[in-house]
Amino acid sequence: MRIRKLLIIIVALLAAYGILVAVAELPPYGMADNPVHNHVSERYINKALDETGVTNMVTAIVLDYRAYDTMFETIVLFTAALAVVITLKVSKRKEKG
C-alpha cells in the first residue's frame, strides 16, 4: 500500500511537470492584446446594452445570449435534486416494509 502511494505521488509530480511546461507557453497573464479578447467579447461589450437593455454583461450573456445554456443548467439542478430525493427516500421505504 505504501509503494502504491509513493508511485501515485511520483506519477502526479511527473504529470505536474508536463502540464507546467505546457502552461508556460500560454500568452502572458493580464495583457489586453491576448488572443482570448477577440471579436466575440468585443461584440458582447459593445452591443449588450442595445440588444438586451441591461448594464451587467454577465447577466446579459447568461440569461439572454446563452439562455438555452441556463435552461439546461436548471434542468441539471432539477435532476440532481430528483436523484438525491429518489436515492434517499427509496431506502427509507425499503427499511420500513
Next chain:
Amino acid sequence: MRDFILKRVAVIILPLMSIYGFYVILHGHVSPGGSFAGGIIVGLSFITYSTVYGLERGKVKLPERILTLVESYGTLWYGIMGIVGILKGAPFLSNKLAGFNLGEPGSLTSGGLISLLGIGVGIRVASTIITLFYAMGEEES
C-alpha cells in the same frame, strides 16, 4: 438545538438574510450578483431556520409539498417565457425580437425578459437547496 441565544439571534438575522437574497435576485441585471447567488442565499436563510428551531418546525413552516410544486413550476416558467417568443413570431427565448419592453438602462424594470427569467430561476434554486437540505438533514429515517 435548544439554545436561547441562537434563537434570539436567528430571529433578528433571518428576515435580513431573506430580504438580502431577494434584493440580489431582483437587482441581478444592474449590479453584481444574479439569480443563482440570490436563490442560494434565500435557501440558506430557511436552512438556518430549520437548523436552529429543528427540522420538524421547518417542515411545518415550509412543507415539502409546496417545495415540490415551486421546483416543478419554476422549471416550467422558463419554458413558458420562451414560448411567448414563439407566439409573437420570433425564435424561442428571444428578448428584444419578441417585443419585450427593454426599459431605461440601469433601472429596476429594465431588461424585459431577463428580469422575469431571473426571478423564476432564483426561486427554483432556493427551493432546490431547501429540498437538498431536507433530504440530507433528516436525523434517522
Next chain:
Amino acid sequence: MHFTSADYWIMVLLLTLVIASLSMLFIKDLLHAVIVFGVYSLIMALIWLLMNTPDLAITEAAAGICTTVLMMAVIFRTSRKEE
C-alpha cells in the same frame, strides 16, 4: 511586465489556497476538513473579487457555504473519523 499590488495580493491568497489544500491531506478529523473547505471557498471568493469578477465572487461565496452546510449535515449522519 510589472506587477501591481493586486497581483501580490492574489499571489498571497493563492498561496493560502495551496496551504489549505495541502492541510486537507493530513487532517484526520473529517469535521475539521470540512471547516477548512469552507475557508477555502471563502478565500476563493476573495480571489475572484480581485480578478474583477464580482458576480462569480458572490456566487462562489454562497455556493461554498451551501456545500459546506450539506457536507456537515451528512457528516453528522455518518461517522466523523477518517479510518
Next chain:
Amino acid sequence: MKTLLGKLVINYPYLFAVVLFIIGTIIVLTRDNLFKKLIGINIMESAIFIVFIAAGNIRGGAVPILDGGRADTVYINPLPSALMLTGIVVSVSVTAFALALIIRLYKSYGTTSARRIAEMRNEVLKHDSSHQS
C-alpha cells in the same frame, strides 16, 4: 527571463492552478475516505475555474458592468465568468448527488472507507459464487 521559471512567474495564476489540480488528484487517489475524495474533486474543479477566470482577466481592467459615458474603459472578457457561473452550479449538483450516494453506502456497509467497502463487496461476491457452484 526566458527560462521555464521566468515564464511561470509571469503566468502565476496558471502555476498555482496546476499545483492545486495536482494536490486534488493526489487527495483523490491516495485517501481512502469518500469525503476526502469528494473534497479532492472540488479542489480540482476550482483549479479549472481559476484557469478560465485568469485567462479572461486584464490587468487594470474594469468590471464588466457598464458605467455610462466613459468611452476609454477597458472591460475584461465577460464570457469566461458567464461560463464558470454554469460550472459552479454544476459542481454544487455533483457534490449533492455524491453526498446522497455516500449516505446510501454508509447505510448499507456501515463505513465511509472506499477500501473497506470494496473488501466487503469482494467477500460477498466470493460467497455468492461458491454458493452457486
